[in-house]
Amino acid sequence: MTRVLAIANQKGGVAKTTTVASLGAALASMQQRVLIVDLDPQACLTFSLGHDPDNIDASVHDVLVGSQKVSNVVLETSDGMTLLPSTIDLAGAEAMLLMRPGREFTLRRALDTVAPEFDIMLIDCPPSLGVLTLNGLTAADSVIVPLQCETLAHRGVGQLLRTVSEVQQITNPDLSLLGALPTLYDARTTHSRDVLADVSDRYGLPVLAPPIPRTVKFAEASASGASILAARRNKGADAYRALARQLLDHWQQGTPLATFDPYAK
Ligand code: ADP
Numbered sequence: 001m002t003r004v005l006a007i008a009n010q011k012g013g014v015a016k017t018t019t020v021a022s023l024g025a026a027l028a029s030m031q032q033r034v035l036i037v038d039l040d041p042q043a044c045l046t047f048s049l050g051h052d053p054d055n056i057d058a059s060v061h062d063v064l065v066g067s068q069k070v071s072n073v074v075l076e077t078s079d080g081m082t083l084l085p086s087t088i089d090l091a092g093a094e095a096m097l098l099m100r101p102g103r104e105f106t107l108r109r110a111l112d113t114v115a116p117e118f119d120i121m122l123i124d125c126p127p128s129l130g131v132l133t134l135n136g137l138t139a140a141d142s143v144i145v146p147l148q149c150e151t152l153a154h155r156g157v158g159q160l161l162r163t164v165s166e167v168q169q170i171t172n173p174d175l176s177l178l179g180a181l182p183t184l185y186d187a188r189t190t191h192s193r194d195v196l197a198d199v200s201d202r203y204g205l206p207v208l209a210p211p212i213p214r215t216v217k218f219a220e221a222s223a224s225g226a227s228i229l230a231a232r233r234n235k236g237a238d239a240y241r242a243l244a245r246q247l248l249d250h251w252q253q254g255t256p257l258a259t260f261d262p263y264a265k
């Protein structure tokens with residue numbers, strides 16, 4: 001059975017793209033066949049994994065408008081993943097999709113055609129709650145919300161959770177919200193902890209463990225065209241490996257996901 005996980009938050013800069021690239025590479029290193037889907041017209045995922053969006057013949061845009069099959073568009077990455085790339089053309093798919101009946105199901109139908117070839121699909125949602133994110137959430141069976149541990153991180157979380165709940169009611173009753181993933185986490189300050197405790201109280205949202213620490217390795221990795229897993233051993237890569245291990249145990253054996261207690265000693 002193929003697992004499809006969407007990484008969504010309409011806020012930009014919270015590490016959605018970084019999470020898809022790093023978690024995907026960690027899962028691939030654990031012998032999983034991983035497809036990562038770039039659903040953002042900014043194409044940062046595509047670019048950060050060494051493919052120039054300006055030199056790509058066909059992308060997820062062509063798949064969504066029905067002019068290409070997924071299998072003709074995918075690219076390989078140096079981390080052993082398969083990438084369904086994006087280009088700026090995708091910005092136009094949004095308007096086109098709006099005109100179609102069943103528009104929320106377009107990505108799901110496309111991914112179904114390659115499901116037998118993959119164990120896990122990760123979807124990098126754009127920073128909006130528009131029709132592309134609705135396609136991502138409708139195609140997924142679970143969703144993780146990366147949360148940057150800074151003041152006002154909770155702003156917009158309520159709206160995102162309402163969108164998830166609408167998707168569960170209307171287009172995808174099987175969608176499960178796994179929780180918030182703390183990103184850009186600074187263990188040395190109490191501030192990050194206070195932000196997480198606040199979000200978890202306010203929305204009753206599980207906070208997943210381990211938090212992803214802030215480290216410059218991520219910027220170095222995306223500049224190099226590979227994920228952070230390809231870099232020398234570092235705490236950012238270790239955190240994503242631990243999360244990957246947990247997700248696999250959860251999916252394969254039903255082990256509950258560990259949660260993070262901000263005030264645990
Ligand atoms: P989003 O997709 O939500 O917009 P990105 O994944 O593009 O966010 O991350 C935004 C920026 O933060 C990028 O420059 C990325 O390299 C950086 N970044 C992401 N995670 C970390 C981290 N744990 N530590 C330091 N920088 C990070």
Ligand code: MG
Nearest residue numbers: 016017040044
């Ligand atoms: Mg992004």
